[in-house]
Amino acid sequence: xxxxxxxxxxxxxxxxxxxxxxxxxxxxxxxxxxxxxxxxxxxxxxxxxxxxxxxxxxxxxxxxxxxxxxxxxxxxxxxxxxxxxxxxxxxxxxxxxxxxxxxxxxxxxxxxxxx
Amino acid sequence: xxxxxxxxxxxxxxxxxxxxxxxxxxxxxxxxxxxxxxxxxxxxxxxxxxxxxxxxxxxxxxxxxxxxxxxxxxxxxxxxxxxxxxxxxxxxxxxxxxxxxxxxxxxxxxxxxxxxxxxxxxxxxxxxxxxxxxxxxxxxxxxxxxxxxxxxxxxxxxxxxxxxxxxxxxxxxxxxxxxxxxxxxxxxxxxxxxxxxxxxxxxxxxxxxxxxxxxxxxxxxxxxxxxxxxxxxxxxxxxxx
Numbered sequence: 048x049x050x051x052x053x054x055x056x057x058x059x060x061x062x063x064x065x066x067x068x069x070x071x072x073x074x075x076x077x078x079x080x081x082x083x084x085x086x087x088x089x090x091x092x093x094x095x096x097x098x099x100x101x102x103x104x105x106x107x108x109x110x111x112x113x114x115x116x117x118x119x120x121x122x123x124x125x126x127x128x129x130x131x132x133x134x135x136x137x138x139x140x141x142x143x144x145x146x147x148x149x150x151x152x153x154x155x156x157x158x159x160x161x162x
Numbered sequence: 163x164x165x166x167x168x169x170x171x172x173x174x175x176x177x178x179x180x181x182x183x184x185x186x187x188x189x190x191x192x193x194x195x196x197x198x199x200x201x202x203x204x205x206x207x208x209x210x211x212x213x214x215x216x217x218x219x220x221x222x223x224x225x226x227x228x229x230x231x232x233x234x235x236x237x238x239x240x241x242x243x244x245x246x247x248x249x250x251x252x253x254x255x256x257x258x259x260x261x262x263x264x265x266x267x268x269x270x271x272x273x274x275x276x277x278x279x280x281x282x283x284x285x286x287x288x289x290x291x292x293x294x295x296x297x298x299x300x301x302x303x304x305x306x307x308x309x310x311x312x313x314x315x316x317x318x319x320x321x322x323x324x325x326x327x328x329x330x331x332x333x334x335x336x337x338x339x340x341x342x343x344x345x346x347x348x349x350x351x352x353x354x355x356x357x358x359x360x361x362x363x364x365x366x367x368x369x370x371x372x373x374x375x376x377x378x379x380x381x382x383x384x385x386x387x388x389x390x391x392x393x394x395x396x397x398x399x400x401x402x403x
Binding site: 065066067068071072075078079082085086088089090094104107108110111114115118119121122123124128129131132135136139140142143146147150151153154155157158161 | 177184185186187192195199202203206207210211213214215217218220226240241245248249252253255256258259260262263266380383384387388390391394395398401402403
């Protein structure tokens, strides 16, 4: 228990920067804004033919990754941690990107098999 | 220390010299991060297999037709209900950070207040999900089952030109993946609510006040934000794309 205590105290000292209430609400409005933009695209821009589905889909993915960044960096506080911890969480995620690349490639091949 | 001391006598004080956490993070919090990393792998393998099956399919049920009902309110409001669910979950994430922020100041009553709002948000989300599952189930979707063909074809967009076999096959895949992935996520939300309740009881009992830090609130906070994070991806890949 006592070791936990000392850790948190120097923890707080080392990061001068932390989440204030103002910052929390800022991040909330960013997340809400991005979600509204996604709805605009899905419910208005695509049905009315302003942008095509094959353009909209990558846009959704980019906006989703932006939301993911805000949640992990600010709400989960990762941006303010030591660089070692940041890398040990972010670098393994590259494997996920690898799996995405492999399976998109593979599913192209499945289409050919089915035709 | 005398100036003649060899370099071996010199006590290293770098973060990696031992005797302290090089990440300046308490053990339990690091373990929570690595648990979440492993959970991220589980969720991404589910979502990526969903993506691969859908990408290679000849036709797929159109999200704005499947998810067009708002229970008790409207039968034709595409994606509005899931929008509400997303809003509830993001909102509960905000109340969670506010609880963590109150914990940094040691404000016990504020922590309790924000934790209760977070629990309420989680329960509301679960309620919405129950309604959505009930709705899809009443239409005939479930693990391994799809609506009869004349009803099933309504869920495909008019320009997909899918035949009966294609619609049945991919209807099944959609149903299985939808219930498995949202079910697995809902199970995470449910566990999160249970753990949140336990933590709130501990806050009320003064356990963390005695301990001198509200670090447990931060740890469960990490878990709760992760659940929100996964929903952001589920939302994009099931409802928008």
